[in-house]
Amino acid sequence: MKVLVLAQAYPTGKNPYQMMYVHARVLEYIRQSVGVTVMSFSCKESYDFEGVNVIPESYCDISQYDRVVSHAPNIRNHLRYLVANRKQLNRVTFFFHGHEALIKSRYYPGEYNNPKSTFNSVFKQGLDYGYDLTKLLLLRAFIRVFSSKVNLVFVSEWMKKHFELNVGEIPPSVDSVVIPNSANAIFIQGAWDSSSEKKYDFVSIRPLSGRKYAVDVICQLALDNPEKSFLLYGKGDYFDCHTQPVNVEWNNGFLQPSEIPRVLDSASAALMPTRLDAQGVMMCEMASYGIPLITSELDVCHEVLQGFEEVYFIDNDKPVLPVLTQSPQVVKNNVYSPVSLAKRELDFIAGG
Structure with a gap:
């Protein structure tokens, strides 16, 4: 299986932190013998990062891939690119991590040093709200129109619930699953x-x-x-x-x-x-x-x-330190193992 991963950005030597959760998955896919190429909408030239081939949009031929994975899809690049290449698209798996499926002003508690009463701040909030409404409408339309080519991954049940509250109910013909981000x-x-x-x-x-x-x-x-x-x-x-x-x-x-x-x-x-x-x-x-x-x-x-x-x-509003166990015993829980979670993701991506 050849997989194309779409990401707004990807780690580089100068900025190794951006979208590291995508890179962690890609590394594990490669370890499990899957051919993976990353297309970063932010890069202009191809480069290699820790053994991962990262290419710009201008170098990509989507028809060469069996499956496409889109992390945190936005309308400016992800949906635009997928619509433009819809005839060559076999199947796309959307991964939802947070803000891309929410009306942010209803969820995010803002900044510490950002006085919301200023004109510029209020104006920006209005623009952000308008953008969020537009992105959710277009995302819902894409999923419904291309339901035979789409499946969805959510990093938590909470994320799935609030996706449906913001974007709308998932069509019966669209497969979805909850698979959390793995731990390093x-x-x-x-x-x-x-x-x-x-x-x-x-x-x-x-x-x-x-x-x-x-x-x-x-x-x-x-x-x-x-x-x-x-x-x-x-x-x-x-x-x-x-x-x-x-x-x-x-x-x-x-x-x-x-x-x-x-x-x-x-x-x-x-x-x-x-x-x-x-x-x-x-x-x-x-x-x-x-x-x-x-x-x-x-x-x-x-x-x-x-x-x-x-x-x-x-309680965030009335925080009190709890009484901790004296001399706690370390009991390991490997539910966030990258090996097992990557296998679950690959099985889901390949299905359908």
């Missing part, structure tokens, strides 16, 4: 060192821009618990207008996946509050690694973390 293999193969001396009580790896990542909840917990120590990794502008608690050590930078286990081993628990997630891959990776995990009291968090031990849930 390093979190499956390794395990949190529960016996090592801990420098911090809690560790958080969160962007510091956007209220959805709930850094304010972390800081509130730090202020309410001055005897506890908190380590926060992430870039953003939150502390440009908020005071950094003295018991929060902030590292203004990114972590490579290979560095994260060492950071997790330095803490007694991971603190990962959120206001919105379609899955929350990082918290799933932390739970897979075995570190005690605190996250938010949201339906999606309960869904994706069911079956994991040492997981605690807090």
Whole structure:
């Protein structure tokens, strides 16, 4: 089976983080002997990234592929390209990860430093709302018109439910399935060192821009618990207008996946509050690694973390640190294994 993967962007040497969840899948497909080419709408020339062939749209002949996979489809590129090449298209599998199937203004809690009362902000919100309505109408039309060539993958039941609330009910002729994003293999193969001396009580790896990542909840917990120590990794502008608690050590930078286990081993628990997630891959990776995990009291968090031990849930509006188990035993759960999830995806992509 030859598979063409469509992505708005793809990791490069200069920006290895963008759409890494797509790259992780592609690597596993290749390991399972599937021929994969990635078409990135953002690239102008072909390049190789960690053994993956990435090409621009101008180099692509869709008729050469048995199946097409479209991650986070947008109307500007994905749907335009698929409609233009509809006669050569065998079958396309859409992967829905979040905002591409939502009216964002109804879900996303906004920015910390963005006064919504300004004219420019209100005008932009209006444009975004208009775009979201248009994208959902066109997405629904595409799925219905090309139902014999389309199937759908959702990263959670929450995502599927809200897809249907925003886009519309899935036609009976269209196959759909829930398959979550996998964890990086390093979190499956390794395990949190529960016996090592801990420098911090809690560790958080969160962007510091956007209220959805709930850094304010972390800081509130730090202020309410001055005897506890908190380590926060992430870039953003939150502390440009908020005071950094003295018991929060902030590292203004990114972590490579290979560095994260060492950071997790330095803490007694991971603190990962959120206001919105379609899955929350990082918290799933932390739970897979075995570190005690605190996250938010949201339906999606309960869904994706069911079956994991040492997981605690807090109220974002009135956060209180839970009482953690003393000397917790690490019990591994490999539900997010990239090997097994990639096989499920490939079986679904090949079907039909």
